[in-house]
Amino acid sequence: MPVSRPGRHRKCAPVVGGALGRYRRHSTTVLRVSVGLVFLWFGVMKFVPGASPAEDVATRTMDVLAFGLVPPEATRPLLALLETVIGLGLVSGVLLRVTLAAFFVHMVGVFSALLVLPGEMWNGQTGTPTLEGQYIIKNVVLIAACLAVAAEEVLPGPAGPGNSAPYETEPRYREDTPYREGVYRQPETAFRSHPRGPDGSGRGPAGSSPESRAAPR
Numbered sequence: 001m002p003v004s005r006p007g008r009h010r011k012c013a014p015v016v017g018g019a020l021g022r023y024r025r026h027s028t029t030v031l032r033v034s035v036g037l038v039f040l041w042f043g044v045m046k047f048v049p050g051a052s053p054a055e056d057v058a059t060r061t062m063d064v065l066a067f068g069l070v071p072p073e074a075t076r077p078l079l080a081l082l083e084t085v086i087g088l089g090l091v092s093g094v095l096l097r098v099t100l101a102a103f104f105v106h107m108v109g110v111f112s113a114l115l116v117l118p119g120e121m122w123n124g125q126t127g128t129p130t131l132e133g134q135y136i137i138k139n140v141v142l143i144a145a146c147l148a149v150a151a152e153e154v155l156p157g158p159a160g161p162g163n164s165a166p167y168e169t170e171p172r173y174r175e176d177t178p179y180r181e182g183v184y185r186q187p188e189t190a191f192r193s194h195p196r197g198p199d200g201s202g203r204g205p206a207g208s209s210p211e212s213r214a215a216p217r
């Protein structure tokens with residue numbers, strides 16, 4: 001049996017960690033573009049009659065939801081246009097919030113097929129979803145991906161847009177904050193530009209030093 005070499009794993013760990021760290025910075029963009037490409041692909045397919053396997057279920061679901069007011073021959077092009085526009089918006093990131101709103105509204109219509117077409121979505125004998133039902137249910141993965149994109153868009157992280165203090169990731173301390181031995185107290189006016197202080201030396205305001213704020217032994 002081959003002998004495991006811990007040294008090799010220690011050498012590979014920084015490489016893998018660095019690659020994952022670089023991917024993590026772009027993971028939300030990867031999710032957004034991936035979902036956009038899926039929507040763009042399915043939307044373009046619906047422009048061609050009979051090219052999409054979900055065309056019949058989608059058109060009949062929309063006919064029920066629209067109470068028969070939309071002609072069947074117009075349902076397929078409208079769905080194709082909607083999914084194509086959503087796909088382009090996700091891939092490009094243009095008007096992203098509007099695109100995400102349209103995506104979630106569209107998903108409500110998609111999942112409504114499980115209720116308005118129960119005979120085709122569920123197996124009456126076993127109670128399990130049919131192939132068409134499984135085709136609908138797998139969209140939960142797309143919803144989860146777009147929820148992550150929406151969270152990043154609406155609530156950006158510490159280094160995201162709208163945050164003027166990227167280094168201030170922890171609450172600031174006050175002079176009367178309890179401290180333990182060996183922990184320095186910072187004044188209320190914490191350094192916002194750099195955690196090491198305004199001059200990069202780690203010192204605080206004029207006349208103060210880490211030694212003067214050290215915890216008593």
